[in-house]
Amino acid sequence: MFWLRPRNLLATILLLAFIAGGILVALPSLVSTDLIRERLAQEISNWTGYSVEASQEPHISFFPTFTASMGNVTIRNPWATEGQPFMQAERIEVDLSLLSALMGKTEFTETKIIRPRFVLDEPIKSLADIGEALARSDGRIGDVVREAKAAIVANPAKPDMSTVSSQPFGRVRLEDAMVTFKRPINGAEEQISSISGVFDWPQTSGIASFQGKAIWHGEETEIDSSASKALLLLAGGSSPMQINLSSTPLTLSFNGSANIAKDRFFEGTLSLTSPSLRRTLEWSRMAEIPTAPIGSFTLDASVTGSSSRVKLDNLTATLNDNPAKGVIEITLNNAATGTPLGINGTLAFETLDLRSVFSGIMPLPDGSANSDAEINTAFLKQLNLDLRVSAQKATAGNVSLTKVAATAQVRNGRAIFDIGDATAFDGSVAGSFQLADEPEAGTTGELRLNGTDVNSASIASLLGLGNRFELGKGTVSLVLKGPITRWSTALSSAKGTLSMRFGNGQIRSLDLNRLLSKAKTDRFFSLNEKTDAWLSLDRLELKANIMDGVAALETAQIQNKLGTFTFAGIVTLVSKSLALTGDFAAPIATPAPAEGAPADAPKPEPMFNHTRFFIGGSWDNPFISPIISQ
Incomplete structure (x- = not known):
């Protein structure tokens, strides 16, 4: 074994240092900046197919890594002679292989694009x-x-990629990028800013991925996406694709396949989670949304679609903790053709708050100060809707319903919300509300409610009459129509009709004998005076014409075995005031025919004893005073 003596070791170190220093001194002359600029421009052109221009000479740095940077870089579509360039970047930096550079070659290991500004027609099209x-x-x-x-071309359904060569592409890092593009369909200009991330495509035969974050419409969004057959996707074929997007308004996951050629087709599975569907729609700017709130939303579905249409099959969704299943098809708005956003489909719920669904389509009164605001009818021209909803159990305000079949339709400046059939108030009910924006009449509303075999106590409570009535089952019909600009004034300008008919029952805290006695003797008295008596009745019938918030009684009768109450006058619907005259007609027994009278002798006309009185005050606190008695 050979051992270096200290003197030999020192000499070796000095020799290596001398060689290294010589290389460092010689590097600038060994590495050609012209070669690097040409190679960099060529590599970017190879990446994009676009022409590359740089107004500054490359700057080469050897520490801490061997890098080259080039400033004021412009990339243009060579076939687009007009308009803004595809990209303008403040600087492009590349990490180079020092060994390759010394051998006269230029190989990039990573490319960093600093503050680029991309201009696209639309992302998929570009x-x-x-x-x-x-x-x-x-x-x-x-x-x-x-x-x-x-x-x-040889086999569109199943291309044979085994004959396609594979080439290295590399890694591209974006820093503070901005993308300006036009929205598909409506052409509105959008901007995504503060984009930072890494596009990684080691080989053209392999997976391409992008991971990063950006700011869109004021919200930071994280993106994690990949295409396992990216080359096939760029060439006009289909590729498996995964997209995961996470932001405060929306979390989205797509797993399927896509084609970005002329068909622009995609299919797969989609999952969405949103703390507020209304906030998500506003953030994405899909459509103008009324000011009424709408709550949390989750969705899982099989999705197919294109740049203009999306269909969600086998959909399971939850809106405000109301789970549903169904099918939805969405047609995106098209400014060029004037086609508004379209939503068609069916949803089946176990339980449903009808208000939470319909308030996402149009503004509804909520009892707050917002109820006095003008009703925003812009959605009537911005939305085509045909949504069919069913629910085993549902609520509409404080009304409970079961076996509900409802529809919501918006088209040609008119919205119709219809409950075709439901069980409520122990009977069957149906109802509809229409809101229309008509050129001559302005904004008008129409309400229709019908109840069959319904419980009178529940209806009375709904109408604000308290728990005084416990009648038999009956029918109710209400029709109201008129101009409507604010919910707070809608009733005061409405016209229509109200009719009710109920069978035998009773009215709480009403003593008939005491009432008749007081009507003859007292100046006035309240019907709310406590009493344990009940007024039994066989039939109640009411018909009223409504105009400008006032109901004028056409027919109003209560019958029982002792006689008939008949009422006439007006009831104000807004202030709940009463101005009625009442008459109780008690039949007077007719004497029996005298002995020996002929059998065909005419029967005497029935005689009645009348007690007339005036009813004033309010619905919930009426007062009575006598008029005349006989």
């Missing part, structure tokens, strides 16, 4: 354009893209 540009370009990347295109 990515497809890059594929087309690569197919026309020289260099190894252009060669493999053309080979992949030939494989697709």
